[in-house]
Amino acid sequence: MVEALFNLFGGEGEFLYFVAMVAAVLAVVLPLLLAVAFSVYFDRKIWAAVQMRRGPNVVGPFGLLQSFADGLKLFLKETIIPAGANKIIFLMAPMITFVLALISWAVIPFDADMAIADLNVGILYILAISSLGVYGIIMSGWASNSRYAFLGALRSAAQMVSYEVSIGFVLVCVLIAVGSLNLNDIVEAQAGSVLNWHIWPFLPIYVIFFISALAETNRPPFDLPEAEAELVAGYQVEYSSMAFALFFLGEYANILLMSAVMAILFLGGWHAPLPVLEFIPGWIWFLGKIGFGFFLFAMVKAFVPRYRYDQLMRLGWKVFLPLSLFFVVFYAAIFVYGGLLPTNG
Amino acid sequence: MDISIPDMVFYLFASITVASGVLVISARNPVHSVLWLILAFFSAAGLFVLMGAEFLAMLLVVVYVGAVAVLFLFVVMMLDINFSELRQGMLQHLPLGGLIGFVLLGELIALSVAWTFGDDVAKNAASPTPTDPAVTNTEALGQLLYTDYIFIFQTAGLILLVAMIGAIVLTLRDRPGVRKQNIGAQVNRRPEEAFDLVDVESGKGVSLPSKKG
Numbered sequence: 001m002v003e004a005l006f007n008l009f010g011g012e013g014e015f016l017y018f019v020a021m022v023a024a025v026l027a028v029v030l031p032l033l034l035a036v037a038f039s040v041y042f043d044r045k046i047w048a049a050v051q052m053r054r055g056p057n058v059v060g061p062f063g064l065l066q067s068f069a070d071g072l073k074l075f076l077k078e079t080i081i082p083a084g085a086n087k088i089i090f091l092m093a094p095m096i097t098f099v100l101a102l103i104s105w106a107v108i109p110f111d112a113d114m115a116i117a118d119l120n121v122g123i124l125y126i127l128a129i130s131s132l133g134v135y136g137i138i139m140s141g142w143a144s145n146s147r148y149a150f151l152g153a154l155r156s157a158a159q160m161v162s163y164e165v166s167i168g169f170v171l172v173c174v175l176i177a178v179g180s181l182n183l184n185d186i187v188e189a190q191a192g193s194v195l196n197w198h199i200w201p202f203l204p205i206y207v208i209f210f211i212s213a214l215a216e217t218n219r220p221p222f223d224l225p226e227a228e229a230e231l232v233a234g235y236q237v238e239y240s241s242m243a244f245a246l247f248f249l250g251e252y253a254n255i256l257l258m259s260a261v262m263a264i265l266f267l268g269g270w271h272a273p274l275p276v277l278e279f280i281p282g283w284i285w286f287l288g289k290i291g292f293g294f295f296l297f298a299m300v301k302a303f304v305p306r307y308r309y310d311q312l313m314r315l316g317w318k319v320f321l322p323l324s325l326f327f328v329v330f331y332a333a334i335f336v337y338g339g340l341l342p343t344n345g
Numbered sequence: 346m347d348i349s350i351p352d353m354v355f356y357l358f359a360s361i362t363v364a365s366g367v368l369v370i371s372a373r374n375p376v377h378s379v380l381w382l383i384l385a386f387f388s389a390a391g392l393f394v395l396m397g398a399e400f401l402a403m404l405l406v407v408v409y410v411g412a413v414a415v416l417f418l419f420v421v422m423m424l425d426i427n428f429s430e431l432r433q434g435m436l437q438h439l440p441l442g443g444l445i446g447f448v449l450l451g452e453l454i455a456l457s458v459a460w461t462f463g464d465d466v467a468k469n470a471a472s473p474t475p476t477d478p479a480v481t482n483t484e485a486l487g488q489l490l491y492t493d494y495i496f497i498f499q500t501a502g503l504i505l506l507v508a509m510i511g512a513i514v515l516t517l518r519d520r521p522g523v524r525k526q527n528i529g530a531q532v533n534r535r536p537e538e539a540f541d542l543v544d545v546e547s548g549k550g551v552s553l554p555s556k557k558g
Binding site: 089311 | 380
């Protein structure tokens with residue numbers, strides 16, 4: 001993507017390359033922030049529809065501008081820093097959350113050769129960055145100097161570390177089939193038609209990945225770090241104004257990222273479901289698949305009641321860990337003894 | 346001055362690593378120390394990337410920054426230790442600590458002078474940084490680890506497993522009187538065994554039947 005823009009601009013000189021890179025970053029980040037704003041709206045609409053309410057419908061046509069109105073409201077509010085807070089860390093935490101939510105998108109391929117960076121270890125990069133996400137939460141909880149916030153932060157630390165383990169094992173299963181850590185290769189391995197998508201052979205681990213992604217992004221039913229019924233708002237309790245908005249944006253950007261990762265790993269990335277439909281550009285298919293993933297996230301929020309904390313831990317360590325470990329052995333055995341291993345290495 | 350961009354980035358990462366390493370031991374607040382330690386890990390990962398070892402860099406971030414340091418931070422935040430009090434005896438212990446450091450440094454120097462590689466090792470040491478651009482760093486590492494060093498690699502894994510089991514055995518205690526949730530029993534409960542429907546005549550009341558199962 002950077003190379004294409006570089007050639008478009010003339011293709012000479014280090015400065016132009018830098019400009020091309022900035023342009024590529026903006027071309028991903030600006031639509032992403034717009035998408036985050038609208039995904040908040042869609043989340044609320046879906047949630048409302050399940051509960052037979054109208055949802056936001058006042059600001060703009062069909063309430064489409066509701067998120068922008070909310071953003072403006074937060075922007076105009078006063079930033080309150082608690083007297084007992086550790087000021088620097090308190091202000092750094094939302095920034096870290098927000099930045100980490102954005103930088104993962106650097107490796108997401110929206111179409112063939114349409115990613116800011118095409119890393120050889122792309123999937124590990126995403127795993128690494130998403131495992132850093134816990135710092136925004138744990139730092140905010142500690143720096144707020146508040147019991148509720150601190151409890152929320154501790155919960156979230158334990159929760160995210162637990163579910164990362166099963167996410168890691170799920171990735172291993174897919175990587176056995178692909179033979180590469182590169183996101184482009186993972187998508188190309190599913191080329192052809194809908195029958196080649198990984199969701200069919202890997203359906204059970206797709207489910208495990210989806211549920212772990214819910215826990216990893218602190219979404220209901222695993223939103224214990226911010227469980228309002230018991231912890232008021234968890235780690236966000238002392239935050240107001242833009243600091244809160246950054247947490248909020250980061251959370252939704254992470255949900256979209258997890259939807260994108262699911263689309264890449266299991267739903268064929270930018271490939272059309274049928275060869276006949278290839279005339280539609282790949283990035284439209286990819287955005288559609290992200291939308292599908294987000295729809296699942298929103299529906300789960302509407303359907304499932306919140307887990308209790310010990311149930312969450314039990315599910316992570318006693319159910320998902322052995323199950324995903326079993327599937328690693330199972331798929332590895334099938335691929336090795338079935339002679340299905342990829343032959344690129 | 347002829348400094349390329351990779352050089353500049355190297356000096357940036359290297360100085361951040363060293364500076365945050367110093368701040369780990371000099372920060373007054375233990376939580377700040379851990380946060381500086383995380384920054385040190387992170388910039389070390391940056392150094393790995395500069396060396397072309399992107400797989401190691403990502404593993405460093407996933408394992409150390411993403412898991413080990415989180416638990417570290419977790420523990421330090423929970424502990425209520427007055428670290429400034431611990432630090433008061435520092436000048437007193439400085440000679441002993443300095444002596445140990447000095448001995449370690451001497452041993453390392455002696456080792457680096459006297460160390461000789463086996464015949465294969467020199468070849469193996471070069472292979473994780475492949476010259477062939479078609480072979481990725483990840484693949485080269487895997488080919489080395491699972492061939493020449495398979496037994497050492499497996500032994501390392503076994504040692505970690507033993508350490509993990511040991512930690513569990515040491516901390517596991519059987520506390521009497523703790524009621525645990527039996528999810529299987531709860532899910533298998535049927536309405537028939539859970540409640541009775543009783544027709545109560547007005548004015549008579551009802552005596553509770555003895556509790557079932």
